[in-house]
Amino acid sequence: MSNLATIAALIGDPSRAAMLQALLPGEALTAGELARVAQIGAAAASAQIKALVEAGLVAVHAQGRHRYHRLAGEEIAAALETLMALPQVSPRKSWPHGDGFRKARLCWHHLAGQLGVELHARLTGDGWIAAAPGGWLVTDAGEARFGKLGVDLATARRSPRFACDCMDWSERRPHLSGGLGREVTGMMIRRLWLTRIEPLATDTLQRRRLACTPEGARALAAEFGIAA
Amino acid sequence: MSNLATIAALIGDPSRAAMLQALLPGEALTAGELARVAQIGAAAASAQIKALVEAGLVAVHAQGRHRYHRLAGEEIAAALETLMALPQVSPRKSWPHGDGFRKARLCWHHLAGQLGVELHARLTGDGWIAAAPGGWLVTDAGEARFGKLGVDLATARRSPRFACDCMDWSERRPHLSGGLGREVTGMMIRRLWLTRIEPLATDTLQRRRLACTPEGARALAAEFGIAA
DNA sequence: ACCATGCTTCGGCGGGTTCCGAAACATCGC
DNA sequence: GCGATGTTTCGGAACCCGCCGAAGCATGGT
The missing domain is CATH 1.10.10.10 (Winged helix-like DNA-binding domain superfamily/Winged helix DNA-binding domain)
Known part of the structure; x- marks a missing residue:
């Protein structure tokens, strides 16, 4: 087979x-x-x-x-998201927990959902990262800005994939994956821009949803130009 | 379900x-x-x-x-390629037609295989295309160069997706998908840089493999810097 | 030492799915 | 009109696969 x-x-x-x-x-x-x-x-x-x-x-x-x-591995997560991004077979059924997943959630340690694809668009559009064979690299300008935000680029670079796209299943547009995606998301959670809600229940299916704190909303607008 | x-x-x-x-x-x-x-x-x-x-x-x-x-649709093809790009389950078995597929082949009317990912790397690395929300756009320089090669950008833009990545199953790196991928590949075939080999047999599984003509190899080297 | 908990293996049952052959339907060429 | 070809529907049989309960093994707590 x-x-x-x-x-x-x-x-x-x-x-x-x-x-x-x-x-x-x-x-x-x-x-x-x-x-x-x-x-x-x-x-x-x-x-x-x-x-x-x-x-x-x-x-x-x-x-x-x-x-x-x-x-x-990350490729597994990416493949699953890609499959889920395919057009719904039967008339759209709502997801177990409503549509809360669409706002922001984790996908293999990196940010997914509306916030994730928006971030991806900003990073590429505003020149934080640039296209490279097989993925993305950080520009000189991006290097400085990421550094100021406390994103650990050295750790990110040790990841087998530094930065690449992952097709977002709810938005049908790519979000940032790879070591860079993980570090950026980690920074946001560490600085309490994002908080995890609905901690793992033992008897229900759940994905870790993320909520944006008031402070996080301000920071995302100031640093990336994202209007939450 | x-x-x-x-x-x-x-x-x-x-x-x-x-x-x-x-x-x-x-x-x-x-x-x-x-x-x-x-x-x-x-x-x-x-x-x-x-x-x-x-x-x-x-x-x-x-x-x-x-x-x-x-x-x-194209997303279907992209999802299938992504799935095939996952690590082989059992010890690598050879594909029906040997490894010929890896060089160059068609994936939903666009170029895949080693040549496909190489082209993708050149287009992004040499500034033909640039990152845009959800995919790629053609730079001013790219517009001129594509035009000179006879790539129909207007037709490409009428496609629901103009240019985006498709994970190549044999190379595990992205190749160019979307309307632009289709038009570029169509140009190459029209100009006989690439030819289809192994026409569809009626009783075997096959994917359309592509072969690079001597003229095509010269053109690819001259126009894109690809050493075939 | 003893029991509780987490996980795995084994045997057997049940439901779902895929296949084929035969027949029916549709289309093309003569 | 008639046969040849391509495709679908129907019925039935075989098979695969996933589930459960019971039992066995390992680990941790008391």
Whole structure:
């Protein structure tokens, strides 16, 4: 069977798809949490997780009697977002938690949603970053501005992908991915421009939604020209 | 069922996946050709095609006693390429036609493969195109150079997406997609820089491979600085 | 040492899906 | 009109796959 069919079939099962969506924000979840998210028993979940791990879509980290699972890489998250960005099959159904996801959320540790694509547009349009083979590089001007904001570019550069596009499933436009995306988002959360809301419940499917603080709204407008 | 699982399940069936891969170059195929590509009977193929059409992945055009099928849009092709770009599950198996696909091939009417990503890198690196919200725009310099090469930018702009990235499955780096990608590739084929090889056989799975003519190699080097 | 918790393996059941052959329908060429 | 070709619908059979419950193993707390 071709690689395409193999991978797609793995994602195509409702239980596994629910698990993958729960892992999209980049956090690591235990087998039990994944079972609850997929609404199946521990035994069934174990089998599904095993399949995902063997396929290389999910990575495991055993710690004590817990086993933490996360997406195996950024490309996986990007591929999932791309798939979700395809036109809805059936008449649009609302998402579990309403449309709150569209504003701002995490996708593999980087910012997604309206705020994410808006940021991407500003960074490219205002010359913070420039096109490079296979992704983006930071311009001299961007280097200075990122530095002043406290974005750790050195750490970002150690990432296998420094900066590239990830198709946003709700906006159908790219947002910033890669090490740079992670560091920029980390800076915003560290400085309390963004806060995580709806912390991980144990029995519901959720993606980490983000909320913009009043201070964050001011900062985003001042630094990037984004009107929240 | 979530949209993610629905779509992935559709792609996840080996027969349907074979059909979709056969449609990737952008050509329209009849139901019978799709059946042969998937190596199933006409009856089974008809059912699978129906599912793909109802999901909006494939579009149909009835003409006489034939029904021509093509991918419903560029995003579909991009999503398929992205999925194929994920790390191979099992130890790398060779593709049906060897590795010939990697050099140059068509992906939804635009250039993919090594030549495709190389072109993308040159266009962005040498200032033909520049980043814009949601994709790329042509610079003033690019406008002139494209015009001299006979690329129809007006037609390209009428496309729903003018220029955006498509993740190349064999190179794992983006190539140029959208109307601009289509027009540039069309120009190259029209001027015989590239020729299609292995015309569509009726009983095998194939993607349209492209070969670079001697004249094309010279032109690519002269115009874009690409060493073929 | 003992029990609680988290996770995995095993056996078996049930539902869903895919396939084929036969038949019906549509279109083209003679 | 008639046969040939392309495509779809129908019915039935086979198969795959995912789920659960029970049992087993590992880890951590008391």
